[in-house]
Every structure is written in structure tokens, then in C-alpha cells.
Amino acid sequence: MKNKKVVLAQRPQGQPQESDFRVIEEDLAPLAEDQVLLVTEHLSIDAFIRTTLDETQGLHGSMELNTPVIALGVARVVSSQFEGLNQGDAVFGPMGAQTHVVAPGAMFRKLDNDDVPPRSYLGALGMTTGLTAYAGMITVGKVAAGDTVVVSAAAGAVGTVACQLAKIAGARVIGIAGGSAKVDYLVNQIGCDAAIDYKAGGVVQALKTHAPDGVDVFFDNVGGELLDHVLDQIAKSARVVICGAISQYNDMSAVQGPNSYLKIAERNASMLGFTVDHFMNDFPKMEADLAGWIASGELRMPEHIVEGIDQFPKALTMLFTGQHMGKLMVTP
Ligand SMILES: NC(=O)c1ccc[n+]([C@@H]2O[C@H](COP(=O)([O-])OP(=O)(O)OC[C@H]3O[C@@H](n4cnc5c(N)ncnc54)[C@H](OP(=O)(O)O)[C@@H]3O)[C@@H](O)[C@H]2O)c1
The missing domain is CATH 3.90.180.10 (Medium-chain alcohol dehydrogenases, catalytic domain)
Structure with missing residues (x-):
């Protein structure tokens, strides 16, 4: 063979x-x-x-x-x-x-x-998809009912689950992704309350429009300039969750850090990073919760x-x- x-x-x-x-x-x-x-x-x-x-x-x-x-x-x-x-x-x-x-x-x-x-x-x-979204949104981000949540790379694998977990928790969810087809996917298939096409520009204004009272949880998959744009718009006591930074992976020798990090101090916010394997002991509970939401139809994973x-x-x-x-x- x-x-x-x-x-x-x-x-x-x-x-x-x-x-x-x-x-x-x-x-x-x-x-x-x-x-x-x-x-x-x-x-x-x-x-x-x-x-x-x-x-x-x-x-x-x-x-x-x-x-x-x-x-x-x-x-x-x-x-x-x-x-x-x-x-x-x-x-x-x-x-x-x-x-x-x-x-x-x-x-x-x-x-x-x-x-x-x-x-x-x-x-x-999956560990690198559903469990990652769970660890970042629920365990680290501590998403709660009434929160305004922003997810970047929202139409990708981790982002698609992260958006839905925030909705299940009773949050208002804004996805950021590239292109009008992804905006349509996020709003009409995934249940986001709003979506922003970062490739069309105007992200700062769009965030002000969709999150006028600020962002309570930012689940960041992208890093770079987008992270700065959302940091400028965080609410008091916000949680900024660093899941990944795909905009930086093609040149890890020159990672662009956030210019706007002082917003963390100004707004009494926190910025926490994580890797999913850190939560290995919690995987059975996370998996059971995710399986329950799949069975009830609250969570779907387009492929x-x-x-x-x-x-x-x-x-x-x-x-x-x-x-x-x-x-x-x-x-x-
Ligand atoms: N912390 C952990 O333990 C852990 C575990 C697994 C994954 N992750 C992280 O989760 C993130 C998503 O991973 P994934 O496997 O689910 O991939 P994915 O979201 O399915 O695919 C990556 C998406 O990133 C977007 N993207 C690529 N380059 C970009 C750029 N320069 N600016 C803005 N958006 C860009 C693309 O969507 P657009 O069309 O919207 O640009 C693409 O669809 C990654 O950052 C990854 O490292 C972290």
C-alpha cells in the first residue's frame, strides 16, 4: 500500500x-x-x-x-x-x-x-476550533448576557463558533470579516447582530455605529491594525481576549503590537491571551456543552x-x- x-x-x-x-x-x-x-x-x-x-x-x-x-x-x-x-x-x-x-x-x-x-x-x-472558541469566549472572556461582543476573523472556523457562543450567552455580537459575502454569512447564517467588512475600510466608524456604548468583549483572531481599531472602542472593564493574530503570522520576526494599549489602563480593562491546551482538564465539560448546543440546533458549523x-x-x-x-x- x-x-x-x-x-x-x-x-x-x-x-x-x-x-x-x-x-x-x-x-x-x-x-x-x-x-x-x-x-x-x-x-x-x-x-x-x-x-x-x-x-x-x-x-x-x-x-x-x-x-x-x-x-x-x-x-x-x-x-x-x-x-x-x-x-x-x-x-x-x-x-x-x-x-x-x-x-x-x-x-x-x-x-x-x-x-x-x-x-x-x-x-x-475540535480542539483548535470549538474548544478554542469556548476557552476564549466563555472561560477567558467571561461573556455575559447584555455584553457587546466583537469577534475578528469572524467568518473563519474559530470565529464562527465564537460568535455563536456569545449569542447563546445572550450577548450582542458584531463580527468583523473580509468581503460582503462574509458579512451576509455572519448576519444571515450565523446570527450576528451586525457585521463589518474590514476590507471595505471604515472600521473605526462602523464600530462606533454598531457599538455606541463600547465593546465589552473583543475576541481577537487577527491582531495588527484591527486590534488597535477595536481597542480604541472598548468599554469600561472590557475583556480583550488574544486568541491569535493571523495578520502577523507571515512575518513573526516583526510582530506589530498594539499602539492603543493605553486604552486598557484608561478603561480599567484587561487583555488576556490563551492557548487552548492550557484548559485540557476542562475539555470533557466543554465538549459536552458544545455537543448539547449542536444537538439543540443552537450551534452549527458550516464546512x-x-x-x-x-x-x-x-x-x-x-x-x-x-x-x-x-x-x-x-x-x-
Ligand atoms: N489560542 C489558541 O489556542 C488557538 C487555537 C486555534 C486557533 N487559534 C487562532 O484562531 C485564529 C483563527 O484560526 P482558524 O484556524 O479558525 O482560521 P480561520 O479563521 O478559519 O481562517 C483564518 C481567517 O483569517 C482571516 N485573515 C487572514 N489574514 C488576515 C489579515 N491579514 N487580516 C485580517 N484577517 C485575516 C481570513 O478571513 P477574512 O476573509 O475575514 O480576512 C481567514 O478566513 C488564528 O489567529 C489562530 O491562530 C488560536
């Missing part, structure tokens, strides 16, 4: 290009004791992947050249020498960008929830699925050009 994998051929300068990657076919190694052979079903296209492509250690370490690009995924067990997993089981774990995986079975989590498809564990129930492992590099570039809405995945 053959494996097809996407490796990093050269380190991107700025925005990743498809030519930075190479697709290689190889024979699969026979199974050793405690190993499993998996066939990948879906791979999660996550912003953190970009930070692993640099030579200098970024937020999430640095990957080696000519090895499979780091990626979380869900897969099906083809054969197993590992006691806890059997042929046909669905699993979640660090698959890498490849069609097949041979690795110790202990690296993977068996998925036995028949109520949702396995790929939900990359999206609404954009790109077909073909060869398209993995293209899908990765889409994160930076904003060509998707909801959860971006590749099915090999």
Missing part, C-alpha cells in the same frame, strides 16, 4: 506559496508492535500550521524540511497491532498531511460518538472541504486569502 504525503520543500518567505511544498508517494512500512495503520479521512487546515513552517521557533515549534506538514486529522483504522483500536474505528490525532499513517496507536483518540460524524472533532468539537491531498498546500494558502467560510478541511 502507498502513502501520499505533503512535505515542506522550502521555508515560506511571507505568505506560503503552493511551490513551498512537494507531494511525495512512498511505500508504507509494515506494522510494528503497538502500531496502527490509518487511512486519513479529513485534515484540519489550521492557522497554527503557518507558524511551524519557520526555522525560528514560533508559537508552536518548527517543523523539519522534507517531512509531512504538521496537521491534525481524523482517520479510520485499516489494521491494528494496538490493543485499544480495531479495524474500522474512527480516531482523532496528529495525522500530518498524508493519506495514510503508520504510528503507535497510543497517539490517537478513539472517537465513539455516533451522534456526529468524526470530522466534527476537527470543527465544532469548506477541499478534495485531494495534492490540494493541501492550496488550502493552507486559503487561510491567508480568506477564501473559505466556517471550518476549512482537506479530504485526501
Whole structure:
């Protein structure tokens, strides 16, 4: 049996290009004791992947050249020498960008929830999507009924869930995203009270219009200039939650910090960052809450699925050009 994998051929300068990657076919190694052979079903296209492509250690370490690009995924067990997993089981774990995986079975989590498809564990129930939005909006942001909430990269994976969690909590939610199609998606499909197209300009005025009394919670996925614009408009005792800063990931050697940080002092506000793995002990409760909201229809996760492992590099570039809405995945 053959494996097809996407490796990093050269380190991107700025925005990743498809030519930075190479697709290689190889024979699969026979199974050793405690190993499993998996066939990948879906791979999660996550912003953190970009930070692993640099030579200098970024937020999430640095990957080696000519090895499979780091990626979380869900897969099906083809054969197993590992006691806890059997042929046909669905699993979640660090698959890498490849069609097949041979690795110790202990690296993977068996998925036995028949109520949702396995790929939900990359999206609404996924560590880098649903659980991240939960940790940032509920645990760190302490969103409450009556709050005015702003979410950046709102039409992406984490943003889509963060907006809905704020609505479930009884907040007024304003999403920021690029383009009129995303504004329409946020207001008409995701339930935001308003949405701002940052690519059209006028963000400062739009924030004043939609949040005249200020922003109580800002869930920031973007950083840079957008962070400054929202800081200027925060309310007294606001919580500014730094989930990520995708506008900065293509040049981590020159990260643009906020000019307006003194608003934090002026408005008695707080600015807190987090990484989702810090809340690992809370994952079972978070997952149960998210599953409950999915079942009740209060939480939905639109998906954009790109077909073909060869398209993995293209899908990765889409994160930076904003060509998707909801959860971006590749099915090999
Ligand atoms: N703290 C944690 O533990 C944790 C865990 C997972 C993810 N995250 C963070 O969550 C954020 C979202 O990640 P995701 O995987 O869900 O990706 P995503 O939101 O599905 O995709 C990224 C989105 O960012 C927007 N974007 C890209 N470049 C931009 C720029 N220069 N200015 C403004 N917007 C830009 C694009 O939408 P537009 O069309 O709107 O520009 C794009 O759709 C990232 O910052 C990521 O690092 C943090």
C-alpha cells in the first residue's frame, strides 16, 4: 500500500506559496508492535500550521524540511497491532498531511460518538476550533448576557463558533470579516447582530455605529491594525481576549503590537491571551456543552472541504486569502 504525503520543500518567505511544498508517494512500512495503520479521512487546515513552517521557533515549534506538514486529522483504522483500536474505528490525532499513517496507536483518540460524524472533532468539537472558541469566549472572556461582543476573523472556523457562543450567552455580537459575502454569512447564517467588512475600510466608524456604548468583549483572531481599531472602542472593564493574530503570522520576526494599549489602563480593562491546551482538564465539560448546543440546533458549523491531498498546500494558502467560510478541511 502507498502513502501520499505533503512535505515542506522550502521555508515560506511571507505568505506560503503552493511551490513551498512537494507531494511525495512512498511505500508504507509494515506494522510494528503497538502500531496502527490509518487511512486519513479529513485534515484540519489550521492557522497554527503557518507558524511551524519557520526555522525560528514560533508559537508552536518548527517543523523539519522534507517531512509531512504538521496537521491534525481524523482517520479510520485499516489494521491494528494496538490493543485499544480495531479495524474500522474512527480516531482523532496528529495525522500530518498524508493519506495514510503508520504510528503507535497510543497517539490517537478513539472517537465513539455516533451522534456526529468524526470530522466534527476537527470543527465544532475540535480542539483548535470549538474548544478554542469556548476557552476564549466563555472561560477567558467571561461573556455575559447584555455584553457587546466583537469577534475578528469572524467568518473563519474559530470565529464562527465564537460568535455563536456569545449569542447563546445572550450577548450582542458584531463580527468583523473580509468581503460582503462574509458579512451576509455572519448576519444571515450565523446570527450576528451586525457585521463589518474590514476590507471595505471604515472600521473605526462602523464600530462606533454598531457599538455606541463600547465593546465589552473583543475576541481577537487577527491582531495588527484591527486590534488597535477595536481597542480604541472598548468599554469600561472590557475583556480583550488574544486568541491569535493571523495578520502577523507571515512575518513573526516583526510582530506589530498594539499602539492603543493605553486604552486598557484608561478603561480599567484587561487583555488576556490563551492557548487552548492550557484548559485540557476542562475539555470533557466543554465538549459536552458544545455537543448539547449542536444537538439543540443552537450551534452549527458550516464546512469548506477541499478534495485531494495534492490540494493541501492550496488550502493552507486559503487561510491567508480568506477564501473559505466556517471550518476549512482537506479530504485526501
Ligand atoms: N489560542 C489558541 O489556542 C488557538 C487555537 C486555534 C486557533 N487559534 C487562532 O484562531 C485564529 C483563527 O484560526 P482558524 O484556524 O479558525 O482560521 P480561520 O479563521 O478559519 O481562517 C483564518 C481567517 O483569517 C482571516 N485573515 C487572514 N489574514 C488576515 C489579515 N491579514 N487580516 C485580517 N484577517 C485575516 C481570513 O478571513 P477574512 O476573509 O475575514 O480576512 C481567514 O478566513 C488564528 O489567529 C489562530 O491562530 C488560536
